[in-house]
Amino acid sequence: QKEVEQNSGPLSVPEGAIASLNCTYSDRGSQSFFWYRQYSGKSPELIMSIYSNGDKEDGRFTAQLNKASQYVSLLIRDSQPSDSATYLCAVNPPEGGYQKVTFGTGTKLQVIP
Amino acid sequence: NAGVTQTPKFQVLKTGQSMTLQCAQDMNHNSMYWYRQDPGMGLRLIYYSASEGTTDKGEVPNGYNVSRLNKREFSLRLESAAPSQTSVYFCASSEVAGIKPQHFGDGTRLSIL
Numbered sequence: 001q002k003e004v005e006q007n008s009g010p011l012s013v014p015e016g017a018i019a020s021l022n023c024t025y026s027d028r029g030s031q032s033f034f035w036y037r038q039y040s041g042k043s044p045e046l047i048m049s050i051y052s053n054g055d056k057e058d059g060r061f062t063a064q065l066n067k068a069s070q071y072v073s074l075l076i077r078d079s080q081p082s083d084s085a086t087y088l089c090a091v092n093p094p095e096g097g098y099q100k101v102t103f104g105t106g107t108k109l110q111v112i113p
Numbered sequence: 114n115a116g117v118t119q120t121p122k123f124q125v126l127k128t129g130q131s132m133t134l135q136c137a138q139d140m141n142h143n144s145m146y147w148y149r150q151d152p153g154m155g156l157r158l159i160y161y162s163a164s165e166g167t168t169d170k171g172e173v174p175n176g177y178n179v180s181r182l183n184k185r186e187f188s189l190r191l192e193s194a195a196p197s198q199t200s201v202y203f204c205a206s207s208e209v210a211g212i213k214p215q216h217f218g219d220g221t222r223l224s225i226l
Contacts, residue, residue, distance in 0.1 A: 092211035
């Protein structure tokens with residue numbers, strides 16, 4: 001089982017809709033969770049960090065963490081064409097003393113005007 | 114504020130040649146990372162340095178060496194380049210290894226013929 005799993009997509013949503021991106025992880029002891037956005041040909045940029053169960057909101061973005069079920073999700077409200085990108089989930093497993101971060105392979109989001 | 118600076122941005126090598134990818138950060142971060150990104154494979158950790166003076170292997174260290182020159186600089190060396198090392202290489206840094214989010218450089222696109 002992969003440590004961090006994401007549906008590769010593409011996930012297509014109409015402009016103005018809510019995009020829901022999901023990520024599951026295998027190591028129950030993981031403590032830190034990150035969402036990055038990566039435009040084609042560019043480097044990943046941080047959207048949000050989340051460390052405790054529940055929701056964390058930042059503008060149009062909401063991260064949701066459920067450690068018992070071992071998933072973390074990202075909701076994008078009022079999706080815009082500029083949100084079209086690949087979204088990477090990252091988790092820090094206990095392996096290596098929590099010093100490393102394991103990335104999922106990403107979900108490609110397409111927002112249709 | 115430059116953040117994480119990688120040089121060069123593009124490079125073409127012949128099989129068997131050696132080269133060093135340079136990375137420097139100006140955020141006073143303690144930890145630094147080298148990743149490679151290949152289509153469908155996501156970001157894979159090559160080596161990391163949780164703090165100045167330490168380096169550790171990641172998921173795919175074979176064929177690479179690293180040097181944490183000082184707190185700012187972390188270089189990646191390919192001793193004898195192979196076509197399988199054709200990839201996009203990203204350097205990243207973090208204030209606290211695994212706990213705080215990583216900030217990425219713009220990447221080095223490396224082709225080995």
